[in-house]
Amino acid sequence: AQKVTQAQTEISVVEKEDVTLDCVYETRDTTYYLFWYKQPPSGELVFLIRRNSFDEQNEISGRYSWNFQKSTSSFNFTITASQVVDSAVYFCALSEGVEYGNKLVFGAGTILRVKS
Amino acid sequence: AAGVIQSPRHLIKEKRETATLKCYPIPRHDTVYWYQQGPGQDPQFLISFYEKMQSDKGSIPDRFSAQQFSDYHSELNMSSLELGDSALYFCASSLNSILNEQFFGPGTRLTVL
Numbered sequence: 001a002q003k004v005t006q007a008q009t010e011i012s013v014v015e016k017e018d019v020t021l022d023c024v025y026e027t028r029d030t031t032y033y034l035f036w037y038k039q040p041p042s043g044e045l046v047f048l049i050r051r052n053s054f055d056e057q058n059e060i061s062g063r064y065s066w067n068f069q070k071s072t073s074s075f076n077f078t079i080t081a082s083q084v085v086d087s088a089v090y091f092c093a094l095s096e097g098v099e100y101g102n103k104l105v106f107g108a109g110t111i112l113r114v115k116s
Numbered sequence: 117a118a119g120v121i122q123s124p125r126h127l128i129k130e131k132r133e134t135a136t137l138k139c140y141p142i143p144r145h146d147t148v149y150w151y152q153q154g155p156g157q158d159p160q161f162l163i164s165f166y167e168k169m170q171s172d173k174g175s176i177p178d179r180f181s182a183q184q185f186s187d188y189h190s191e192l193n194m195s196s197l198e199l200g201d202s203a204l205y206f207c208a209s210s211l212n213s214i215l216n217e218q219f220f221g222p223g224t225r226l227t228v229l
Binding site for chain 2: 037044045050091095101103104105106109
């Protein structure tokens, strides 16, 4: 069955600190997609990244980086030099193949608070 | 670029009333998903449609129904509203050929009093 676990309920950091958000997933499929979304206080879901199960190449985009490791079923997200505007809830999500409806299954979310 | 449009953005209803939420997908997108996010919760999948047919169903109450119309917009109808239905309702759309790329609308915040 699909399952996404974000063990960190809430993280507080001081501006300019680096912070890593953890995500562990379970899937019955060999083809799947992993996502990170950001939800600021305004409520919208902001897409950050999508990774398919065949692409384990890690990525850096500005202050954001992602570490995908199939061996440990983890898809962690790091913000370097955090800023107050990074304060939000971050969701990791999983989508399996078409035969499973393609719906997104979200983790419980991690609240990130960045203090100035 | 055009995004997913949801209306209304905010809705206040009394218990036992009905509500209709609308979703207008990105032009040429043929698949629509509905998600419900309760306070402090993660979004939960409700139902999806592809080419006007229901394609998958999640934890959607029997009091809720939905459909996708010929112009691909979708409506989520909610009857006999309960306090627990208060939530943020998201619609997402995708193109069937790129199924795993879902674009989310801004959400409709429903408050049931």
